[in-house]
Amino acid sequence: MRSDLAPVAELSLTRACGLPLAHFRPEHVAEQIARACAREHVADQAALARRLARDGVARTRFRRSVAISHGAIFRDPEQFQLLERVLLPRLLEDGRRVTTWSAGCADGAELYTLGIVLERMGALDRALLLGSDLLEENLATAREGRYEGHEMPSEVRLRVRWEQRDLVEDGPPAGRWRLILCRNVAIYFTPAARRKLYETLVGALATRGVLLLGRSERLLDASSLGLRPVAPHAYERVR
Numbered sequence: 658m659r660s661d662l663a664p665v666a667e668l669s670l671t672r673a674c675g676l677p678l679a680h681f682r683p684e685h686v687a688e689q690i691a692r693a694c695a696r697e698h699v700a701d702q703a704a705l706a707r708r709l710a711r712d713g714v715a716r717t718r719f720r721r722s723v724a725i726s727h728g729a730i731f732r733d734p735e736q737f738q739l740l741e742r743v744l745l746p747r748l749l750e751d752g753r754r755v756t757t758w759s760a761g762c763a764d765g766a767e768l769y770t771l772g773i774v775l776e777r778m779g780a781l782d783r784a785l786l787l788g789s790d791l792l793e794e795n796l797a798t799a800r801e802g803r804y805e806g807h808e809m810p811s812e813v814r815l816r817v818r819w820e821q822r823d824l825v826e827d828g829p830p831a832g833r834w835r836l837i838l839c840r841n842v843a844i845y846f847t848p849a850a851r852r853k854l855y856e857t858l859v860g861a862l863a864t865r866g867v868l869l870l871g872r873s874e875r876l877l878d879a880s881s882l883g884l885r886p887v888a889p890h891a892y893e894r895v896r
């Protein structure tokens with residue numbers, strides 16, 4: 658993590674918030690610490706650690722801000738158009754199930770949106786939908802399945818599963834995934850954590866499976882990971 662942070666304060670903040678801060682970009686962590694100090698009216702990082710250790714609400718606020726935990730139904734609609742018109746038809750054409758993993762699913766909106774798209778395509782019953790996130794508090798929101806007062810369709814709710822998982826430390830869920838969405842997760846990671854993340858995702862991807870990143874993300878070294886670009890921000894596993 659940042660070399661200009663006092664090591665003791667750094668350690669105690671990591672312990673107090675329970676997040677692997679060292680995996681996030683130092684500038685991002687520093688910005689979130691500064692914001693949290695102002696929000697919680699504390700003088701410095703050591704005082705922030707003490708506050709987070711005893712105040713669960715402040716701790717959740719800090720965790721959600723460092724992990725950037727928001728999503729939205731049909732966020733970046735052009736990516737769902739790409740899924741509906743190009744990527745999913747290709748995955749569905751051989752009649753097999755589309756095992757889908759939303760890695761870093763935040764509050765679950767991304768995976769519900771995919772479920773709605775699959776339902777519209779008449780393919781929901783051929784899908785297995787898993788969402789995983791670092792934060793248990795995000796998964797609690799995902800399990801509720803309600804966004805801005807709108808409840809997600811029951812057919813989709815019945816299809817989704819949620820689990821807590823650190824994408825850098827824990828590795829992938831069991832199985833081979835034919836579609837992995839990992840949008841807007843790596844942008845907050847250090848280069849080392851990002852590399853580990855991509856290796857984890859590729860290791861979990863079935864041959865000819867597709868990895869879709871966020872609309873500001875691209876892989877510079879796709880071929881060294883055994884991937885080839887197939888559409889904007891989308892990569893297919895070739896071996």
Ligand SMILES: C[S@@+](CC[C@H](N)C(=O)[O-])C[C@H]1O[C@@H](n2cnc3c(N)ncnc32)[C@H](O)[C@@H]1O
Binds near residue numbers: 791825826
């Ligand atoms: C900006 S949100 C992206 C949500 C969704 N993929 C989207 O684009 O709409 C980033 C999510 O990544 C999760 N995250 C961050 N670090 C993680 C890690 N090491 N393991 C698993 N999830 C992580 C955060 O908790 C957060 O929910």
